[in-house]
Amino acid sequence: MKFTYFPGCSLKGSGRAYEESLFVVCKQLGVELEELDDWNCCGATAYMAVSERQAFGLAARNLALAEQKPHELIAPCSACYMVLKKTQKYVAEYPKIGQEVHEALKRGGLNYAGTAKIRHPLDVLVNDIGLDAIKKQVKNPLKGFKVAPYYGCQIVRPYADFDDQHDPVLMDKLFKALGAEVVKYPLKTRCCGGSLTGTLPEAGLGLSFHILREAQRRGANVLATVCPLCQFNLDAYQRDMSNKFEPVHMPIVYFTQLMGLAFGLDAKTLGLQRGIISIEPLLKKQEVVA
Amino acid sequence: MTTIRQTIKYDAERDRNFPKEIMSRHGCEKLYGCIQCGTCSATCPVSSYMDHTPRQLMALTRAGFKKEVLSSLTIWLCASCYACTVDCPKEIKITDIMYALKRHAIEEGVYPKRFPIPILAREFFKMVKNRGRVTENELAVRMFLQSNWFAMVSTWRLGLNLMRTGRFSMKPESMDRPEKLASLFQGGPR
Numbered sequence: 212m213k214f215t216y217f218p219g220c221s222l223k224g225s226g227r228a229y230e231e232s233l234f235v236v237c238k239q240l241g242v243e244l245e246e247l248d249d250w251n252c253c254g255a256t257a258y259m260a261v262s263e264r265q266a267f268g269l270a271a272r273n274l275a276l277a278e279q280k281p282h283e284l285i286a287p288c289s290a291c292y293m294v295l296k297k298t299q300k301y302v303a304e305y306p307k308i309g310q311e312v313h314e315a316l317k318r319g320g321l322n323y324a325g326t327a328k329i330r331h332p333l334d335v336l337v338n339d340i341g342l343d344a345i346k347k348q349v350k351n352p353l354k355g356f357k358v359a360p361y362y363g364c365q366i367v368r369p370y371a372d373f374d375d376q377h378d379p380v381l382m383d384k385l386f387k388a389l390g391a392e393v394v395k396y397p398l399k400t401r402c403c404g405g406s407l408t409g410t411l412p413e414a415g416l417g418l419s420f421h422i423l424r425e426a427q428r429r430g431a432n433v434l435a436t437v438c439p440l441c442q443f444n445l446d447a448y449q450r451d452m453s454n455k456f457e458p459v460h461m462p463i464v465y466f467t468q469l470m471g472l473a474f475g476l477d478a479k480t481l482g483l484q485r486g487i488i489s490i491e492p493l494l495k496k497q498e499v500v501a
Numbered sequence: 502m503t504t505i506r507q508t509i510k511y512d513a514e515r516d517r518n519f520p521k522e523i524m525s526r527h528g529c530e531k532l533y534g535c536i537q538c539g540t541c542s543a544t545c546p547v548s549s550y551m552d553h554t555p556r557q558l559m560a561l562t563r564a565g566f567k568k569e570v571l572s573s574l575t576i577w578l579c580a581s582c583y584a585c586t587v588d589c590p591k592e593i594k595i596t597d598i599m600y601a602l603k604r605h606a607i608e609e610g611v612y613p614k615r616f617p618i619p620i621l622a623r624e625f626f627k628m629v630k631n632r633g634r635v636t637e638n639e640l641a642v643r644m645f646l647q648s649n650w651f652a653m654v655s656t657w658r659l660g661l662n663l664m665r666t667g668r669f670s671m672k673p674e675s676m677d678r679p680e681k682l683a684s685l686f687q688g689g690p691r
Contacts, residue, residue: 220635225668251633256581257625260603268685319684364582402546402582410617414550485666
């Protein structure tokens, strides 16, 4: 099975552990990823605040490039995933946006037909590859892992069609299949603060803090995410949150990193050393349990 | 010193074109369907930090309180999590309305000066235009320099942590040929 891979800026920057773990886990499961040639930034949440026309054009260029390949497009970052999905929908539903986007792309020698299929790796791995195939790869069940499955906002809202918008369950099922315990986590789709944590910590830090405190209260010892910005906010600012509110301490991992650990892959090839809050103590504890 | 401000408006002071302008933007068509139920304010994770809740902002926009709306911090605090858009019983795309208001505020230059969020949006825009991709740490530095360079000093530990864990980009990220994007930028931001 082969997919075209749209990394987005974060997976080449602060979220590179997501890319690293996604690639080795996909390889293990026989999924091939080919990076989209000379892709551009999806526009994230910031570009739309300045220019709507250009924001849709930028995202649509990636879709036009993806359509040149016979494979579906995989976008791991929640913001990229949401923006690409939204662009596809708005270009199709609003004639004026469609016309402007098509004209701009045409001037650049591209054609966008609207047929690109945009997928999230969580959807692909759990629904296409399937939990049975995943279970077959588990060599090192995640005993002692109590995971808070944190989906964040833009993967399920408002356009995702592969899981429930208010109570998504794909990660819950996945981690159980990997041998981990999944804690009941009602904040699973609450916003982490997005870029606010960096721009306006007075507001953003509080949002991230509530996510972590709730995970802690529910007895989780690790929080898993599908989004590079969620990972960054929840991982990199724990010291600031602890100083401002009350102590929080929890390693924050990508769902692909947990898959890789269960597959018995080396922690370093999964980028686990890139966590600012170290996962080492949990790994040591797991060895004792196993 | 106590400043006395007019807190109630005369009908003639309303800008009746403003709601029409906003409603002409994509995704904002259903503004007049708002029943002021407050679901958006309740579901919004940031409303406790806003000067006007999303429900109030919908009412102010619809009533033509242009200046109050465009200078409100609310539009910049919206983190685009789409909770309100999904939960609105009248299917109003509140997130899209927030985006339309942000663009309107930038076009009219009425956003708060040295306020980091619109600065980030503008710098993000410039960076993507020039290189096609974003270098996160460089973007953060540019934002801090134009808003509050002192705040950057307090993030030294974060910078070190990112370097220690190999998550800091030492060289700018760029497309091989960013000039390929030129056709998308013709005709200006609007």
